Each structure stands twice: as structure tokens, then as C-alpha cells.
Amino acid sequence: MNKSEEAEKKLSRLKKRIVREKKARAEAEKLLEEKSREIYQLNQKLHEEARLLEATVINAKDGIVITDADFDNDGPKIIYANKAFSHITGYDLDELIGQNPKMLQGVDTDRGVLDNLRESLYSGQSFQAELKNYRKNGIPYWLDIGIVPVKNDDGKVTHFAAIERDITQQKNNQKELKEKKEQAEAANVAKSEFLANMSHEIRTPMNAIMGMTEILNSSDLNKEQKENVEILHNSSRDLLFILNDILDISKIEAGEVKLEYVSFSIKKVLEQSVELFSGMAKEKEIKIDWKINKEIPENIVSDLGRIQQILKNLISNALKFTDKGTIEISAKKEKQSKNNKDIIYVEVKDTGIGIPKEKINQIFEKFMQADASVNRKFGGTGLGLTITQKLVGLMNGEIGVESKEGQGSVFWFTLPLVEASKEDTIINIMPYKQEYNVNKKELSKLHILSVDDHPVNQLFIRKLLKKIGIENVDQAEDGQQALYRLKEKDYDVVLMDCQMPNMDGYQATKTIRKREKITGKHIPIIALTANAMAGDKEKCLKIGMDYYLSKPIRMRDIVSIISNVIINKNSMKS
Amino acid sequence: MKGVVFTELLDMVEGKFGEDMVEDILDDCELESDGAYTTVGTYDHKEFIKIVTALSKHSEISVKDIVIQYGHHLFFRFNKLMPEFFEGPKSAFEFLESVHNHIHVEVKKLYPDAALPSFKTHRQSSDTLIMIYTSKCPFADFAQGLIQGTADFYKDDIQIKTEDKNSDSEFCRVFTLTKQ
Structure with a gap:
């Protein structure tokens, strides 16, 4: 290859190279143009997003604050706070920037909540709580605070962003509402207690009225008198039903009902x-x-x-x-x-x-x-x-x-549904019989101890028992007297009032049953109580009484129960 | 494949074999790009294979050796072109460990369309690092050159053992690097 051929070849290669370089340049310019456009568009989008976010953050009604995540050197510092945050705290923005948000805490800021807060931030968790802070002027305010960690691409927490809502008014309202609710509840309980007490108080004289009308009804009366007494009796009974209902609902609403x-x-x-x-x-x-x-x-x-x-x-x-x-x-x-x-x-x-x-x-x-x-x-x-x-x-x-x-x-x-276990003591439920063929002669042989502190009740019971042929009735004014009488004499039946001074019927029954464990005897005890609430009966039966009668005592009920006592006694004999 | 791999390759060829060699090998290859590469463009990886195959023919050096050498060369070029990636790591192992989770993450940010191989690593002991290369492209040798370049750059005496575990779906080479 001579020199000119070589030069020719070199030239041709250079030309080729220039063509290649031009093409590469054109492509690079095209790519540059594309990238520039892409960057511009992304920039626009970012700018728009930033504008929206910024406007939202700046104008938010809730306080927004951003801190760094530097736990050294006195902890994270505020790097941004919006207007609302400044408004809530009372500090100007330049007073806030660079400060640790704990400057807002005070004597009454809940230490437990702060401990949780610190723990959450240390572990990079978000945190939500209600917290009491203090304004610049020292006045406390309540805030609902939510803090989220802001992480970089590597997952490292770089900042914390907190949104704080002033809930002072809400808290005050809540407190006021709570107080009002407590007052209302207390008033309601008081009302229920009053109703319960009143109903109970009314029951006692009602018992006497009903009992006496019943006795009156079974005496010699002409037709008109009998009708009048029946109206009197039925009205008293209706009144008692109403009282019982009021007593029940009052106790339920006062939360006084305990299950037995x-x-x-x-x-x-x-x-x-x-x-x-x-x-x-x-x-x-x-x-x-x-x-x-x-x-x-x-x-x-x-x-x-x-x-x-x-x-x-x-x-x-x-x-x-x-x-x-x-x-x-x-x-x-x-x-x-x-x-x-x-x-x-x-x-x-x-x-x-x-x-x-x-x-x-x-x-x-x-x-x-x-x-x-x-x-x-x-x-x-x-x-x-x-x-x-x-x-x-x-x-x-x-x-x-x-x-x-x-x-x-x-x-x-x-x-x-819970099945009773074999060891359980099973409460004996008496069949309710309205008619008994017990002859008066048998009834007349009975010796009965009537325990009641109320003279009118004693009189009524005595009259009632006399009416059905039982004359041998001794009285005791309270549990202690009853125990004394029982020591002195054998009785067939004890009629036991529950609420009495000195020693009530429950205590007396307990003592009687305790004594009987030694003697082996069992005297039938009939509970008489003015408490009409459900639960009373179980209490009586659990304690060891055999039967239960709620006042007012009606003649047929007492006859039925005493008859039952005789039947049981006879069956035991045979 | 990013254009920088091609421009750097041709620069190396020019530096080592002269301008004429560049023209010779480009003349030999039928390239969609006509060999007009820019660092920011993206090109078919098959063009790389065509170029190194042509270079092998002209230089009588095996393709494998060319690719390994080029990898070694490129590592040092990268060090010049992108010094920020070399700021953290203090040793070859540390650098290699940063490739997958740091360097490639950053590259992806700049070039979302870049098809990068996977470089998973785990330290078997303080002296042994396992590095697993997997890719859709057959450039395990290229990776090996880069690894060797890394060791030389950090002046770490490292023995490299390789084991190919290619499957139907991808190329895979397990590098066992042991400090001497």
C-alpha cells in the first residue's frame, strides 16, 4: 500500500468515525432533550405536590411540627412549625425553631405518657396520645398528639412529624359532662333508693291492712259488708303488686341486685x-x-x-x-x-x-x-x-x-345452662298446693313460736293462727328471745321474721341449726319477711330455714305451709 | 446495557491497540447502533458480545480473557467517573457488599430502565465472602473482572474461586472470595 492509498484509507476511517461521532452526538442530544423534558415535568409535578402539601401544612388548623431525630445533644429539635402550632403554644416561630418540644411540658404533664412517647420514638414507632402541655403564658392546654417517624430510603428515621390538636375545650366539656352524668347517676341512685325504702316502708302497714281485711273477711259479715271487704282486700293486693314492681325496678336500677x-x-x-x-x-x-x-x-x-x-x-x-x-x-x-x-x-x-x-x-x-x-x-x-x-x-x-x-x-x-354437681345442696322446691285436707284437730295440737319485733304483726299472726285453729302460740320479740324460748320448750313450728333488732332471723336460724347438729332434731322454720325482692327467699333457704313466706301473709298460704309441715312430720313418723 | 460500558470498552481498545483496531472491529460487526455509542444511552447487550468477539479475532486473545480484563479496567474507570461510591467502603469485601444494596439502588434511581444483575453476598467467615452473581445476560466473566479490579484497587490479596450454576432461566456464578 503506497502512501496515498494509506492516506486515503486513513481519511476514509476518519470520515467513518466522524459519521459515528455525529450520530452519537445526535443521539446524546436527543436523550438529553428527553431527560430535560422529563426532569422539567417531574419538577412541575413535585412543585405542585409541594405547593399543596405546603399550603396544607401552613394553613392547617391543627398544629404541625417537625423535629430532627437527633437523640444526642438534648434530644430532637424543632426544625419546622406551622402557624397553628405557634398559635396553640403562644410562641413565635423563631422562639420554637431549634428548641426541644419538651419546652412545652410542665408539672402536670403525664410522665407515664411521656415515657411511652420516648419509647415509641426511640424504637421508630408512631405514637398517639392525649397530653397536657403549657402555653408560653403558663396556661395549660390539652392536646391530642400524633407523632410519626419520617424515614429515608434506607429506612433510617431522620425526622419526626407531629400533628397536635388543641382539645382543651373538648376535655373541659368531657369533664363537665362526666360530672353531670355522675350527678345524674347519683340522683337516679338516690331516687331508686328512696323509692326502694319508701316501698319497703309502705309494705309494713300494707301487710297489716291486708292481713286484717283477710281476717275480717272470714268473720261473720253480711253480703254487702263482705263485698266491701273484698274490694278493700283486692285493692290492697293490687297496690302491693305495684309496690313490689317499683321496689324491684328501683333496686335493679340502683344496682343493688346481687345474683344468688x-x-x-x-x-x-x-x-x-x-x-x-x-x-x-x-x-x-x-x-x-x-x-x-x-x-x-x-x-x-x-x-x-x-x-x-x-x-x-x-x-x-x-x-x-x-x-x-x-x-x-x-x-x-x-x-x-x-x-x-x-x-x-x-x-x-x-x-x-x-x-x-x-x-x-x-x-x-x-x-x-x-x-x-x-x-x-x-x-x-x-x-x-x-x-x-x-x-x-x-x-x-x-x-x-x-x-x-x-x-x-x-x-x-x-x-x-350449668348442671349442678353431685356435691351441691339441692334447694327443696315445695309444690304449691292450694287445698289441704288437714283437720282442725291436728292443727290445734301444734305449738308455734312466732318471732317478730312488730306488735301489730304479732297480733295479726296470732289472729290468723287462731282463725285456722292454732291457739298455742308463744311470742318472741327478737332472735335472742327466740333462742331462749326454744331452750325452754319444744315447738312444732317457728315463724321467723328476718329483720329484727338485737339478733335478726338469719342469725337466730344459724344458731338453731348449729345447736341441732348436737341434738339431732330439726324444727321447721318458716321465714316471714317484708322483703319481697327475689333473692330473699334463697338467702333464707340457704341459711337453713325450711319455708318462706313474703308478707303480707295470706291465710291460705300459711295454712298450706303449716299443712305441709304436718304432712312431712307424719310421713317421717310413718 | 448502559452506553458507558461500550464507550469505555472502545476507549480501552483504542488505548491498548490503537484507533485502527476500533475501526477494524466495528467494521467486522453488524451493529444496530452502528457503533455510535453515548454514555447515557442504552444498547442491546448482544452488541457487546459481537464487539468482544471481533476483538478476540483481531487480537488473538480469548473472549473470556478480554472480558475479565475489561472488567478489571472498568473498575478503575468507575473509580474515576463515580468517586462518590467509593467513599464509604474501606476494603474489597466492604465494597462488594455495598454493590447490591447501595450502588445498584442508586444506579436504578438515575437509570430506572437499567437491567442490573443481582449480586447477593454473605460472609461465611471474617476471611471468606460468598458473592452470587445472577443475571439474564452471560456476563459472569465481566463480573469476575470487576471483582478482581476491586481486590487490586483495595490492595487486598484475595483468592477467587468460581462455580457456575446456570439454569434455563438465568446465568449464575458463585464466587468464593478468600483473603490470603
Whole structure:
């Protein structure tokens, strides 16, 4: 290759290279242009986002503050605070920047919350709490503070951003509301206590009125006199029912109801409850029946008194609103859907007037009967179902109703089902018998000790017992006297009032039963109490009394119980 | 593949073999880009293979050796071009450990379209580092050159053992680096 050829070749290579370089340059310029445009657009977007964020942060009504995350040198310092933060704290922005936010804390700032705050920040967690801080002028304020760590790409916390809302007003309102609520609750409790006390006080004279009208009624009266006494008696009884309801609801609302768990036969409870209303059902020519599924254990643990009260309320309600047909009470075992636990399901089904659709949701509300006319026609306080619902609720059960107007109603309730263990003492439930064939001669042989501190009650009991042929009645004014009399003489029955001065009926019964452990005897004790609340009965039976009568004592009840004592005594003899 | 790999390759060829060699090998290759590379562009990695294959033919040096040598060369160039990546690490191991979680993360920020290989590392002992190269492209030798460059740069005497574990879906080479 000669020199000119070589030069030619070199030139051609250089040309090629220039072409390549030009192309590369054009491509680089194109890429540069594209990148510049991309950067410009991204910049615009960023700028817009920053503008929005900045406007939001600057103008936010909540205080926003950003600190660094430097825990050395006196802790994180404020690097940014918005206007609202300055407004809340009372510090100018230049007074805040570079300071640790703890400058806002004071004597009453909750140390526990601060410890949690520090712990969260150290571990890079977000934090939310209510905190008391202090303004520049020393006035405290409450804030709801939320702090979030701000992390870089490597996940390292570089800053903390906090949003603070002044909730001082809200806190004050809350405090005021709480105080008002407490006042209202206290007033409500006071009201309930007052009602409970008053009802109790009214019961005592009512007992005497009812007892005496009953005695009066069984004396020689002409037809008109008898009618008048019956009106007197029935009105007193209605008044007493109302008092009992008021007493119940007041105690429930005052939170004074304590459940008394005992072991008993639910079958016997159903039987007894139905028996209680059989007379009334017979009068209205209504068939009343009950059944219990075999799956339900013989003895269960629950609050006997409350179950009796619930059943009584539902059955009497059914009876009240049913004029023909049947009332069926049934109980079965079920599983609770939410936790698969055993429950007992009881329903009271009637063929009565039913409840209109629009009223069914209010049926358990206080003083709410299906219709105002219901009250005129059927009477009652409108508290029965409320009491029933509250009692079921207290026992962790549920209650409900299904009804079709004109066709009848089904009231149902459920309660936790707990089987009694073999070691449990089973409460004896007496069948309720209205008629006893006990001859007067047998009654006349009985020696009875009547323990009551109230002279009117003593007089009434004496008269009542005399009326049924029992003349041998000794009196004791309190538990101590009763113990003394029992030492002196053998009695067949003790009628024991519960609330008495010196020694009450519960204490006396305990002592009697203790003594009997040595003697091996067992004297029947009938509790007489003015406390009509459910739970009293269980208390009496648990303590060792055999029977229970709630004042006012009615003649047929005392005859029934004393007859029972004689029957038991005779059966033991034979 | 980023343009810088091509421009640096051609610069190296020019430096070592002269301008004519660059023209010779580019003449030999049919390249979509016509060999007009810019550092900021992105090009098909097959062009790299074509260029080194042509270079091998002209220089009579094996492709493997060329690629390893180029990797070694490029490491030192990177040190000049991007000194910020070399500020932290104090040894070859530390640098290699920063490739996957730091350098490649930063590269991705600048060039979101860059297809980077994976360089997972774990220290088996204080003297032994396992580095696993995986990629869709067959550039394990190139990686090896870079690793050797790293060791030389930090003046660490390191023995490099390799084991290829390629699969159907990707290329994989396990480097066992032992300080001597």
C-alpha cells in the first residue's frame, strides 16, 4: 500500500468515525432533550405536590411540627412549625425553631405518657396520645398528639412529624359532662333508693291492712259488708303488686341486685310456677300446660328466685292477655350460636290478643304497654316485662317476643345452662298446693313460736293462727328471745321474721341449726319477711330455714305451709 | 446495557491497540447502533458480545480473557467517573457488599430502565465472602473482572474461586472470595 492509498484509507476511517461521532452526538442530544423534558415535568409535578402539601401544612388548623431525630445533644429539635402550632403554644416561630418540644411540658404533664412517647420514638414507632402541655403564658392546654417517624430510603428515621390538636375545650366539656352524668347517676341512685325504702316502708302497714281485711273477711259479715271487704282486700293486693314492681325496678336500677346462685330442679320450678296460676287459669277456662325436654339436667345452678320471678311475670302476663285457648310453657336445651355453650331456652306461648307489629319493639320498655287502653282494661304498672328483661340480662341471658295480633304471643328467654354437681345442696322446691285436707284437730295440737319485733304483726299472726285453729302460740320479740324460748320448750313450728333488732332471723336460724347438729332434731322454720325482692327467699333457704313466706301473709298460704309441715312430720313418723 | 460500558470498552481498545483496531472491529460487526455509542444511552447487550468477539479475532486473545480484563479496567474507570461510591467502603469485601444494596439502588434511581444483575453476598467467615452473581445476560466473566479490579484497587490479596450454576432461566456464578 503506497502512501496515498494509506492516506486515503486513513481519511476514509476518519470520515467513518466522524459519521459515528455525529450520530452519537445526535443521539446524546436527543436523550438529553428527553431527560430535560422529563426532569422539567417531574419538577412541575413535585412543585405542585409541594405547593399543596405546603399550603396544607401552613394553613392547617391543627398544629404541625417537625423535629430532627437527633437523640444526642438534648434530644430532637424543632426544625419546622406551622402557624397553628405557634398559635396553640403562644410562641413565635423563631422562639420554637431549634428548641426541644419538651419546652412545652410542665408539672402536670403525664410522665407515664411521656415515657411511652420516648419509647415509641426511640424504637421508630408512631405514637398517639392525649397530653397536657403549657402555653408560653403558663396556661395549660390539652392536646391530642400524633407523632410519626419520617424515614429515608434506607429506612433510617431522620425526622419526626407531629400533628397536635388543641382539645382543651373538648376535655373541659368531657369533664363537665362526666360530672353531670355522675350527678345524674347519683340522683337516679338516690331516687331508686328512696323509692326502694319508701316501698319497703309502705309494705309494713300494707301487710297489716291486708292481713286484717283477710281476717275480717272470714268473720261473720253480711253480703254487702263482705263485698266491701273484698274490694278493700283486692285493692290492697293490687297496690302491693305495684309496690313490689317499683321496689324491684328501683333496686335493679340502683344496682343493688346481687345474683344468688343455688342448685335446684328446674322441672320442679316449672311445675310450681304453672301450679301457682292454675287456679286463675281455671277461672278463665284457659288450659295451662308445661313440658320440659329430657336433655335438660335434673338439677341446675342458677338464681332460683329470679327464674321464678321471670316465669311468674311471663305466665301472669300471658294469662292477663289471654281470654280463651291455651298457655304452654316449655323448656329445652340449646347451644348458643356465638360460643357453642349450653343454654336453657324457655318459652311461654299463649293464644291471647297478641301485640301489634308497631308496638312489639317497645314492649320491654318501662311503662310501655301495647296500648294505653290496655292499662285501663288489664291494669298493671307496665313494669313487669321491663323487670323480666333486666333480670334475664343480669343473668347473662336473652329475652324476646314473637307475636301476631289476634293470634297470640310467644315470649322466650334463654339462660346459661350449668348442671349442678353431685356435691351441691339441692334447694327443696315445695309444690304449691292450694287445698289441704288437714283437720282442725291436728292443727290445734301444734305449738308455734312466732318471732317478730312488730306488735301489730304479732297480733295479726296470732289472729290468723287462731282463725285456722292454732291457739298455742308463744311470742318472741327478737332472735335472742327466740333462742331462749326454744331452750325452754319444744315447738312444732317457728315463724321467723328476718329483720329484727338485737339478733335478726338469719342469725337466730344459724344458731338453731348449729345447736341441732348436737341434738339431732330439726324444727321447721318458716321465714316471714317484708322483703319481697327475689333473692330473699334463697338467702333464707340457704341459711337453713325450711319455708318462706313474703308478707303480707295470706291465710291460705300459711295454712298450706303449716299443712305441709304436718304432712312431712307424719310421713317421717310413718 | 448502559452506553458507558461500550464507550469505555472502545476507549480501552483504542488505548491498548490503537484507533485502527476500533475501526477494524466495528467494521467486522453488524451493529444496530452502528457503533455510535453515548454514555447515557442504552444498547442491546448482544452488541457487546459481537464487539468482544471481533476483538478476540483481531487480537488473538480469548473472549473470556478480554472480558475479565475489561472488567478489571472498568473498575478503575468507575473509580474515576463515580468517586462518590467509593467513599464509604474501606476494603474489597466492604465494597462488594455495598454493590447490591447501595450502588445498584442508586444506579436504578438515575437509570430506572437499567437491567442490573443481582449480586447477593454473605460472609461465611471474617476471611471468606460468598458473592452470587445472577443475571439474564452471560456476563459472569465481566463480573469476575470487576471483582478482581476491586481486590487490586483495595490492595487486598484475595483468592477467587468460581462455580457456575446456570439454569434455563438465568446465568449464575458463585464466587468464593478468600483473603490470603
